[in-house]
Amino acid sequence: MTNTIEELGGIEPQSPISALLTRRAELIALTEKSRQAVLSPAESGGLTHALRALIAVRASERLGDEVMKDYYYGLFSACDDFYDFAGLVDPDTTPQDAWLAAVLGHADLLTRNPRSATQKHIEELRRAGVEEADIVRLAELAAFLGYQARLVAGLRLMEASR
Amino acid sequence: MKPAVHDYTKAVLDWRPFITPVRLDEATPEQLQAMKITPANKKVSDYVLVLAHDPESLLHRSPLFNGIMYGKDGLDRPGRELGAIGASIVNRCIYCLAVHARHYEQTGGTAGVVDTIFQQETSARLPEKEQAIYDFSVALSAFPPAATDEDIARLxxxxxxxxxxxxxxxxVSIFGWANRLMHTLGEPIPAA
Structure with a gap:
């Protein structure tokens, strides 16, 4: 069965890279479970599935990954309440709502420039009313996307340079 | 309050959270499961207690991390640790660097490599094999499209x-994840 990593990496079934991934099947399975945990968890807290998918679309743009962006746009537009966020797909857009602006701004910081993140940014999230558990959920989501983008980019390079 | 550590070090550090850790005596069954808390094992770090706010992610990321860093066959331990170090230099995760600098040296990594990286950061000049591994790790960490098929050819x-x-x-990828937690949800301090 094709998984998200092979799909995003453009890895053909029966190809040498696919065979290589079979040797790391346990890690790829945990990667799939992790994706579900951050994109569509059973307990989503204050971050709805639509908001999580929106963050993934915006992050994919920042990460320079059109394939990931298309994939997550598909997920986003399949969410019940995606129209609530329809004007925010471009990562350069900022919403009026202070809570949402803080969440999207922090996701962008973690995607683009985590090294500059400090305690001040956590305090700003708190002041905007973001719950502590949601700050952790947001960090896991942005961090997973950073992981996934690098993994699929690396696999594409292996495939292309054979 | 101890001042945070901002400079590269191989010393053992503690980690001070910016987020209130989950209290072990108030943790849900799901959080306990994600933290691998059993009657025989009740030791858990503040880092894990912070991540327990999102038990679904923690449950899968912990075995994923361990499988990537400590799994059998394939790339040797120093090679995996050097990938972790490359990512952590780009993301400036001081705590991650201290841990994985020690692991690199303790598992047979080349002498002097960590010290050179601490001095010269992303432009470090290293022996040929370490250079190929490190440069690829830095490029992929900085911006995924910045890594090229030439980097793969060098490997x-x-x-x-x-x-x-x-x-x-x-x-390298799993440290794109770990750095974004460790460096942004708390800060390193000198060990007690």
């Missing part, structure tokens, strides 16, 4: 086989 030229290259990609 092959210094003797990495396909499985070893995959293991390196996994190591």
């Amino acid at each position: 092959r030229a210094v003797g990495l086989n396909e499985l070893e290259i995959l293991d390196l990609i996994l190591s």
